[in-house]
Amino acid sequence: MKLIMAVVQDDDSARLMEGLVEAKFRATKLASTGGFLRSGNTTFMIGVDDEKVDKVLHVIRENCQSREQFMSPISPMGGNTDSYVPYPIEVEVGGATVFVLPIEKFVQY
Numbered sequence: 236m237k238l239i240m241a242v243v244q245d246d247d248s249a250r251l252m253e254g255l256v257e258a259k260f261r262a263t264k265l266a267s268t269g270g271f272l273r274s275g276n277t278t279f280m281i282g283v284d285d286e287k288v289d290k291v292l293h294v295i296r297e298n299c300q301s302r303e304q305f306m307s308p309i310s311p312m313g314g315n316t317d318s319y320v321p322y323p324i325e326v327e328v329g330g331a332t333v334f335v336l337p338i339e340k341f342v343q344y
């Protein structure tokens with residue numbers, strides 16, 4: 236069994252959850268925050284048998300798209316301004332960042 240952890244954009248999370256439920260996968264959605272943009276994203280926890288991992292990855296790919304986002308840098312408060320960029324910068328946020336982890340034990344009580 237594997238645990239798939241997928242960080243996706245909030246805009247895709249409802250569609251992805253629908254896709255997973257439709258494909259009969261169980262998933263848990265967690266509210267998360269990206270360290271770089273400091274804005275909300277969504278992390279899915281999906282526990283599946285090994286042979287179904289590729290099917291889940293397919294559902295994720297089908298329902299998540301990458302987008303350009305602007306990041307407004309926060310001005311440093313009396314700190315070092317050497318690397319400070321005073322205008323918004325555009326970053327491409329991926330459709331999904333996915334980790335596939337082995338599960339040692341799975342129990343439900």
Ligand code: 2BA
Nearest residue numbers: 242268269270271272273274276326327328329330331332
């Ligand atoms: P954030 O950390 O808010 O990053 C959003 C986007 O900003 C990233 O998109 C990337 O394009 C850019 N970015 C991140 N760090 C950067 C840096 N040091 N310099 C320049 N640009 C940078 P994605 O790579 O698609 O990541 C989307 C979200 O997935 C991330 O949001 C974070 O929440 C999560 N993530 C990505 N890689 C991760 C990792 N190795 N471990 C844990 N979470 C990760």
